[in-house]
Amino acid sequence: MDRTVVSVLFCFVSYVFQLASTEKNVYNFNGGWETDESKMLARPGICNIDVVDVSKQTFSQKHFEDYYAYVKPVIIKGSTDNTKFRKLCEKTALLERYGDKIVRLSSANTHSYSKRDVELKKYVNEIMKPQTLDTLGNETYYWFGDNDYVEFADLFDQYKAPPYKLPNMHGVYSFGLAAAGTGVPFHFHGPGFGEVIFGRKRWFLYPPEKQPSFNPNKTTLHWLMEEYDNLHQLDKPLECTINEGEIIYFPDRWWHGTLNIDTSVFISTFLG
Template structure:
């Protein structure tokens, strides 16, 4: 036996064990799956949009169903904390994993504006890639009109690729939410745990969305529901049904925040709060609400209809 041969076998054995452990051990999440899930904040986000000075929506971490029905279900919004554990769903919603699973899916983008019906179909991968080039300081203010071209028989404005998501379509902001065939996403939704509270006579329906910094939906109302932020932050503005907000239906929430909000008296201001990742906002029936994504946000709503 060669000199040292008796010492080589244990070393080889240890090396083989290390290789086998590396191959079989659970994969550690990479940078794309940690923290913000790869949905990086835009460099201009902090300058363009910010959280409110004071949150005026109550947060509850220990809410019972009886308390929910008595104090919130029919009267006021509330932010729910810690009622469900969606860590598995959150991991599946990282940028890397969604692209791997659904990158080749065709999705439909809708405009957030109240009276606009503009739709754009494209691959999910293309939409995600362009989110990282979106400038929140220019959404909805017409600064990028030079990028537009008129297409179709009705002359609907659309930007030249690859920049059509970077600009304003008149005052429209396109993003991925609702108006999609989400049966293709059933393998993802089966891992989502909805809020444990329901309302008698209603049926829950999911709507999944991903939106860039500075985008959002202007004031509107519909039936009650929940909205959970998976990644990012979403700022909400809410008024009760009897208090119609002052807003232009064809301007973005960002434009409203910059132009109208500063002039509101304290009594005319809405309830408002920024929903953090892992939190769920409940909004009652017919409450006016508008949203503004402070980061690239991944979110899911459960509508009770």
């Protein structure tokens, strides 16, 4: 084979390996939050929800209202650039700026949430652990919602909310941070958007008229491991795993349960 051809092929193969390595390192960085796959009991699943990539196709406010706002969930990619907000959510930055702030943890069960107030650094360093099947939802505490909007005002001020709206409704932010395997079992409330800042979050959804069968004091991880594979095909949920920078929209009163695949930083915009 001609030496020039061999040289070109060698350079191309080297570039591909370098690119793959770079992408792996970017993922493994995950904002400095843990991504130890040996501690992950859950993995991403199928995606049977509509996905719209705003960077590649038109997705207007009218289209959102006509096809999704009151009808069904949708995954939205490329709608906002939250690079600056994401930088503030890296582990080092978040702990340096807010480590001494008090955050309110909630138990990860469907009803009668218990609360616990701790310093953020204590939560991250001592309490936030990967979920196991030995721990029930009402025994698992993690940070989602109940945010102090005064103490964390400069963080929320940097967040760019999804550009889509519902008439006569305004958004309230719910920020969270949780370890791999954690999540909230099935529940419902008003409509909203959920965005992943770091990590991956798997969502399971059912329409209002189709209440799923689940134990409200067990975790989503329990449900996935013990119930999911036994579901009849007609009883399977809509589901999708959303990645960094992706957003899910869910309509009013849709049942949904969440499961963090990795240590995840996330923010929801609840509409009301």
